[in-house]
Amino acid sequence: MKITRVDAIPFAIPYTKPLKFASGEVTDAEHVLVRVHTDDGVVGVAEAPPRPFTYGETQAGIVAVIERIFAPQVVGLTLTEREVVGARLSRTVGNPTAKSAVDMAIWDALGRTLGLPVSDLLGGFTDRMRVSHMLGFDSPAAMVAEAERMRDTFGIRTFKVKVGRRPVSLDTAVVRALREHFGDGVELYVDGNRGWSASESLRAMKQMADLDLLFAEELCPADDVLGRRRLVGQIDIPFIADESVPTPADVTRELLGGSATAISIKTARTGFTQSQRVHHLAEGLGVEMVIGNQIDGQIGTACAVAFGSAFAATARHAGELSNFLDMSDDLLTEGLHIRDGVLRRPAGNGLGIEVDPDKLARYRTDH
Ligand code: MUC
Ligand code: MG
DSSP, X not given: OBEEEEEEEEEEEEEEEEEEETTEEEEEEEEEEEEEXXXXXXXXXXXXXXXXXXXXXXXXXXXXXIIIIIHHHHTXXXXXXXXXXXXXXTTSOSOHHHHXXXXXXXXXXXXXXXXXXXXXXXXXXXXXXXXXXXXXXXXXXXXXXXXXXHXXXXXXXXXXXXXXXXXXXXXXXXHXXXXXXXXXXXXXXXXXXXXXXXXXXXXXXXXTTTSOOSOEEOOSOTTOHHHHHHHHHHOSSOEEESTTOSSHHHHHHHHXXXXXXXXXXXXXXXXXXXXXXXXXXXXXTTOEEEEOOSSOOHHHHHHHHHHHTTSHHHHSSOEEOOGGGGBSOOSXXXXXXXXXXXXXXXXXXXXXXXXXXXXXXHHBOOO
16 A cells, blocks of 8 residues: 555646636646556546646646655555645645645545545445536527537536626626526526626626525635625625635635635545545535536546535535536546436546546647
8 A cells, every 4th residue: 555656647638618717718628647556556546637827836837746746755655644645745835736636546546455436435425416517608698508508418407607707797697598598497606716806796696686596606806805705794695615715724714704605625626635624614614515626627527526425515516527528538448427417426446437548648748
């Protein structure tokens, strides 16, 4: 169970449909495959998705920090020393997706070694989650058509609508068009990616007050502490903190400070070890959780559904597990499939997934 090597392999797979939102746009999955090898010949995998606009990480930076800083700190430890891994990695600030991919690849290797699914090791609540699909910026007609395609093809009936454009009516018109088109046959919520000011957010929420939204997420800048707290105090649906809670300490501060009333858990940024802490904190403080998506590929999505299906509170709401549908290809031998609006976690030990060596050879960009 001793870690002998950690690989960080950059790869690039184009999207068939770019995702646009208030803080950026994604056209290619330029991610990093992380592999943790052990002296038993076991290999655990995970992926790190660089999101420069959210965490300041780049693909080259993730490869460099893993190869030069993190790998030497974890080689020689055993797979059960995850708290030691965490303590060593936390000497370096930031780099959340690089740290998380190392953590999750270790969990995958542990599950494979023990002959158990990671999801069962974490909590084992269920083997599936309902899926929520993100609708990126476009016209109301195009976003309704995209939602219809997702419902008809994959049975998805929960949609997170990207908002944060100006004037706010550009986005509120989309949400209204979706509600008018689908009636109460779908669940809707909005995510501003910090695009609006607190007062614009309040105006938009008033315009959408009759649209039966489930949640509002990160509508305005988190560092506008007072504006955001005032906003959260004036809306009557749970306000999800996403970019403002990259660590468990941030979760505590945001919830106790009254600047959030729900939490997005993204395994891409808190791995499995820290996501457990986020889950336990949110549960203890009595707020709802949504499994978020860092625009993950299928490896990242397998991680998200492994965690989300492990606990009652995270399996309760639809998880954001569908961004991989917009990629032109992926790295797995057996792809993930969403049917009737549900994603089952892959059966098998660890994460239950295998990287296809031919696909990796085709998409890796380091040679
Ligand atoms: C989301 O929930 O915000 C877009 C930007 C980011 O950091 O994550 C994605 C999805
Ligand atoms: Mg978000």
